Amino acid sequence: MQAVRHHPPGGTEKLKIALEDIPAIADDEVLVKIHAASVIWMELYWPIYQKEDGTFKTPILGEDYSGVIAQVGSGVPHDSGLEVGLEVMAFMSKAFPTERSIDGGMAGYAKAHFSHMVPKPRALSLTDAASVPLSALTAWQGLMVHAKLKAGQTLLVPGAAGPTSIWAVQIGKMLGARVIGTASSEESFKLLKSFGVDQVLNYKEVKLGSVLRNVDVVFDTVCGDTSREALKTLNKDGTLLHLVGKPPDDIGKDPRVNFFIVDMDAGQLTxxxxxxxxxxxxxxxxxxxxxxxxxxxxxxxxTGHAHGKILLRGPKV
Known part of the structure; x- marks a missing residue:
């Protein structure tokens, strides 16, 4: 099979397509023929691939993907519903490494523990299903589990048209929150208004701390100076979900700041x-x-200007 491996340190210049054997699965694993995988550009710079001796692993990229089950391990529970031919979406949770492979879905085939995949939504194509697991689970766990967002509260989403933020916008509206989003282009403004965002701010023209007050939850995938401004908008009991790495000390010392790493949860994804x-x-x-x-x-x-998710098709051979 063909596979995309990254050879860190470095960026896109260290991406290589290689020919490899189809991975063998353990008894509790499932083999998936890949249809598409989601692109997480920051994966090129994740520290999890550096070993203790300073050298680097060379992973197959792609934390979440979609495809068709090609093989099911003998130890996979029958009541899981996972069987050969089923169309699934999967999430590897690479941030929680185990002794097993951390290779992802940018390949002809990928393997994963049976608990890391669920049937794809019937309403979605296999291609579109690859966009769901990581981003949707991040928004779900952030708003539902960590912030416990409620109807009537105010949710601020900086960079609201981004691949994960757009799920937060939708979940916020679904829960009955007042949703404020930031963006900078007419295309982004149009997208956010189509999802019913209550207020759209041009982040190139306003400082959040100057125009907003009494926000209950900030879902922040931009971070940096944006986090500092967003903190000024929070009420005393508010929560800022800091989603790109651990927050710096000047932010992290604030008890309202919550940093978490998304993990696979089959129940939530279902x-x-x-x-x-x-x-x-x-x-x-x-x-x-x-x-x-x-x-x-x-x-x-x-570029940082993607509207929603970027996907990579699986190889033809």
Whole structure:
């Protein structure tokens, strides 16, 4: 099979397509023939790939992906519903490494523990399903579990048209919150208004701390100076979900700041799939790249201007 491996340290110049054997699975694992994988450009710079001796692992990229089950381990429970031919979406949770492979879905085939995949939503194509697991679960766990957002509260989403933020916008509206989003282009403004965002601010023209007060929850995938401004908008009992690395000391010392790393939860992902089938949530796809255009796909992510998710098709052979 073909696989995209990254050879850190470095960025897109260290991406290589290699020919490899199809991975063998353990008794409790499932083998998936890949249809598409989501692009997380920051994965090129994750510290989890550096070993204690300073050298680096060379992972197959792609934390979340979609495809068709090709093989099921003998130890996979029958009541899991996972069987050969089933269309699934999966999330590897690479941030929680185990003794097993941390190779992802940018390949012809990928393996994962059976608990890391669920049937794809019936309403979605296999391609679009690849966009769901990581981003939707991040928004779900942030707002539902950590911030416990409630109807009538105010949610601020900086960079609201981004691949994860757009799920936070939808979940916030679904819960009955007042949602404020920031963006800078007419395309982004139009997208956010289509999801019913109550107030859209141009972050190039305003400082959050000067125009907003009494915000209950900030879902922050931008971080940096944006986090500092967003903290000024929070009420005394508010929560700022800091989602890009651990917050610096001047922010992290504030008890209202919550940093967490998303993990796979099959129950939550199944609930998200159900809500997609009910028409209450939907993915937003920025672009879909062919497998051999992987460098261009990651460069698109690095621009920081993607509207929704960037996807990479699986290889044809």
């Amino acid at each position: 609930k998200i799939a159900d809500l997609i089938d009910e028409g209450k949530l939907k993915p937003v796809i920025d672009s879909v790249f062919d497998f051999h255009d992987v460098v261009e796909a990651f460069k698109r992510g690095e």
